[in-house]
Amino acid sequence: MKLVMAIVSNEDANKVIKSLIKENFFVTKLATTGGFLMSGNTTMIVGVQDEMMDKCIEVISETSRRRTKLVPNAISSEFGIFSSTPVEVQVGGATIFVLDVEQFIKS
Numbered sequence: 001m002k003l004v005m006a007i008v009s010n011e012d013a014n015k016v017i018k019s020l021i022k023e024n025f026f027v028t029k030l031a032t033t034g035g036f037l038m039s040g041n042t043t044m045i046v047g048v049q050d051e052m053m054d055k056c057i058e059v060i061s062e063t064s065r066r067r068t069k070l071v072p073n074a075i076s077s078e079f080g081i082f083s084s085t086p087v088e089v090q091v092g093g094a095t096i097f098v099l100d101v102e103q104f105i106k107s
């Protein structure tokens, strides 16, 4: 058995969890904070049988794919603040750790 720990953006979290549940995985969602940006993200822990590992990684990767997004870019000038051309930022993506599980007990 493996323990998959996946860190995704809050924006993708619900989509990832819904897709995992649909594929019959058991998921625990943790509200976490990235140490670099100090902004909220979501960590999921999923206990999976070895043979289901690839499927689990596939579901997480497909539902949190890294992509670009256009966001408004406000610029201030001597005449006040106004919006200019939007800028492209990278969003999404998952950081995934896979750990061996020594024991799994449900009592």
Ligand code: 2BA
Pocket: 007, 033, 034, 035, 036, 037, 038, 039, 041, 093, 094, 095
């Ligand atoms: P990512 O590498 O996609 O990481 C997204 C979030 O995943 C991180 O949020 C952190 O919560 C987690 N994470 C990634 N790698 C990890 C690891 N080896 N161990 C534990 N948790 C890990 P943030 O820490 O807020 O980082 C946000 C983004 O800032 C990162 O995106 C990366 O592009 C950049 N970044 C993070 N640390 C950096 C550093 N030391 N130097 C330069 N850029 C950094």
